Amino acid sequence: MSSIVSGLRALLPTRADYRGVRTSWRADLLAGLTVGIVALPLALAFGVSSGVGAEAGLVTAIVAGLVAAVFGGSNVQVSGPTGAMVVVLAPIVMLHGVGAVAVVSLMAGVLVLAAGVLRLGRAVSYIPWPVIEGFTAGIGIIIFLQQVPAALGVQASGHSSNAVVATWQVITEASWPAAFLPLAAVIGIALIMVLLGRITPSVPASFVAILVVSVIAVLAGSPLATIGTLPNSLPAPSLPALDPGMLVSLAGPAFAVAALAAIESLLSARVAATLADTGQVNADRELFGQGLASIASGIFGGMPATGAIARTAVNVRSGARTRLAAVIHALALLLVVLVAAPVVGAIPLAALSGVLMMTAARMVSPSTIGRVLRSSRSSVAVFSITLFVTVAFDLVIAVGIGLAVAAFFALRTLSRMSDATREELPGVAEPGDERIALFTVHGSLFFGAADRLVEQIADEPDVSVVVLRLADVQIIDATGAHALAELVGALERRGITVLIKGVRPEHQALLEQLGVISALRHPNHLFSELPPAISHARDHARRAAAAS
Structure with a gap:
């Protein structure tokens, strides 16, 4: 009994989490504000792209970001809505409706929390590198394709759940030359982000790009579709309707979301640990914290959350050393909701699509793919199969198939050595x-x-x-x-x-x-x-x- 109690106690916050705040609070404050600026357009874009709306993306970044910062197992992890989660949630919204997302968030959160309690945090270390890279590149391709409807001004509803097929349908349905206007906004976002990235890498390029394009659209009286009205406060917490039939039908999607949340969060935390000396990552506590974060997000009407690799990297490179930075990031986004909701509502949807397209393009790294292709034939096969299954079918299934193929090649190599x-x-x-x-x-x-x-x-x-x-x-x-x-x-x-x-x-x-x-x-x-x-x-x- 005492071992169980001590094990559960190891998953809870302690004073040691904030031991360095006295000396690092200025750096943490600056890093939190910086990553908050970076996270704002991404939270809006991921909410819109998943089909649950910009408000849900902001709620997730605030609520889940705060809970994961306090209860997670990394000192510098930044959590919230991510592109990989959007890939899973978009088909769920299409099949079960927007209301199912909060239920899935609760169910997946419970599963991830249970994985932390059961000490399954080290399982991610068994995922081979080619599987991770194929999975990441596939997600990047899907995110990019999912933004094509908004980039061409076409309604996303009524199309295939497969991103490749849906993209072809959108291109054939686009109304030309009207589609040139949202496409110009996307191209403008891309150009600004690329130029700022080369000239001043420390400036949050996505935020500046959206600001410039939005101001131009408003001043020119552009007919571009915008985010629309956003509430100036967080929604009241409440449990979503839990119908037994819905719980059964959502069991599969909830498991897929939980698996993705666990994998992405642990990978992100592991990457963060290599960027700077910010303390060890407690993998089991990270799962526990991410599970609580998704549960809290679902209660507030948000979506499932995971650790975000890009935002976590920005946090570390901006000087973050303790959890205070991730907490500040969440509070900064809350301030945006309370003060600037009408301004945020004027952002064109095409501008958000441009940000996500650039984010997706960076996920498909040519240098990384080149390293994979120059490695062994088995690694190339594992990478290619994982990438193909991710894009063509399902990303969680892709991880399973990638692991199976990698295991086959590993066993074949081991047997040849015997x-x-x-x-x-x-x-x-x-x-x-x-x-x-x-x-x-x-x-x-x-x-x-x-x-x-x-x-x-x-x-x-x-x-x-x-x-x-x-x-x-x-x-x-x-x-x-x-x-x-x-x-x-x-x-x-x-x-x-x-x-x-x-x-x-x-x-x-x-x-x-x-x-x-x-x-x-x-x-x-x-x-x-x-x-x-x-x-x-x-x-x-x-x-x-x-x-x-």
């Missing part, structure tokens, strides 16, 4: 040595290599004794032990004596349980040293020769 080689007997040769086969088994004796190793050993003709050296075997699983037991039994039935030398202590119990030891003709045929085993083998060979 072999059994016949060696010369040590010492001076004696008559009858030709009837003794000494095999050294290298690598791993597991389900991917067991049959091939058994075939190598079993095919030796004209021998009366087989000595198996297992000291170099690193891994033995149940399949390998079972195959070894069958090999020993088959050789013994053919009249061939089997001696085993060098069983590791960690393998002893498994070999005994699966019958390898009992398959030997005599318990004394198990040796810890090679010379006694060879001497015993020569005795058997001499007796076999005499009998023949």
Whole structure:
């Protein structure tokens, strides 16, 4: 009981979280304001793009950003709505309506919170690099394609849930030359962001670009569609309607959202830890905090949240050292809602699409893709398959398939490193040595290599004794032990004596349980040293020769 209590206590905030605030509060304050400016257009854009509206994006950035900052496992992680989450939420809104998003946020939050309590935080370390890069590039492509309707002034409703198909439908339905106006706004956003990024990288380019394009649109009396009226306060917290039938139908989407939230948040926290010395990341606490953040967001009518890699990187590079920076970021966005909601409502939707298109383009990094393509063929295959499945089908399924393909190649490589080689007997040769086969088994004796190793050993003709050296075997699983037991039994039935030398202590119990030891003709045929085993083998060979 005490261990459970101490484990839960490790997931909760402590005074140590703010130990450095006395010396870093100025840097944290500046970093929080900077990342708040960067987060504003992204929160609006992700809310609009997901189909739940700009208000939900702001609510998520404020509520979830604050809760995750306090309860999360990273000192500098910035959380809120993200592009990857938009990719998952857009089909949910299309199939189940806007009201389902808050329910999904609650359900997914509970799942992520439970994953933290169950200590599953380190699971993300098992995701291979090519899977992560294929997943990220695929998300970038989907986000870019999802912005095409707003960029061409076409209503997004009524199109396919597949981004590629929907993009083609939008292009064929676009009304030209009316589509040139929103397209010009998108191009203007892109040009400003690229130029500012090269001239003054420290300036929040997306914020400046949206400000410039919005002012021009207002002064010119442009007919561009805008965000519209936004409330000047946060909505009152309330639980969404939880219909049992809806909970069942949303179970699959909620699991997909939870998996994505966990993966993206842990990856973002891990990236943040490499950018600066800001303390260790508690992966389990990060899941716990992100789960609470999504639950709180759903209660306030927001959407599921995750750690945001781009905003977290801005936070760290702006000098953030403690959680205060992420808290300030959330409070700065709240101030925008309270003071500047009418101004924000005048932002053209095409301008938000331009920001997301640029964000998406940066997710598809040519240099990273080049590094993948220059690596091994298996990595290229894993990356390509993950990317294709992400764009063509579903990003959570893509991670599963990518992991399966990566595991296949890893097991194939591991099995190729496993072999059994016949060696010369040590010492001076004696008559009858030709009837003794000494095999050294290298690598791993597991389900991917067991049959091939058994075939190598079993095919030796004209021998009366087989000595198996297992000291170099690193891994033995149940399949390998079972195959070894069958090999020993088959050789013994053919009249061939089997001696085993060098069983590791960690393998002893498994070999005994699966019958390898009992398959030997005599318990004394198990040796810890090679010379006694060879001497015993020569005795058997001499007796076999005499009998023949």
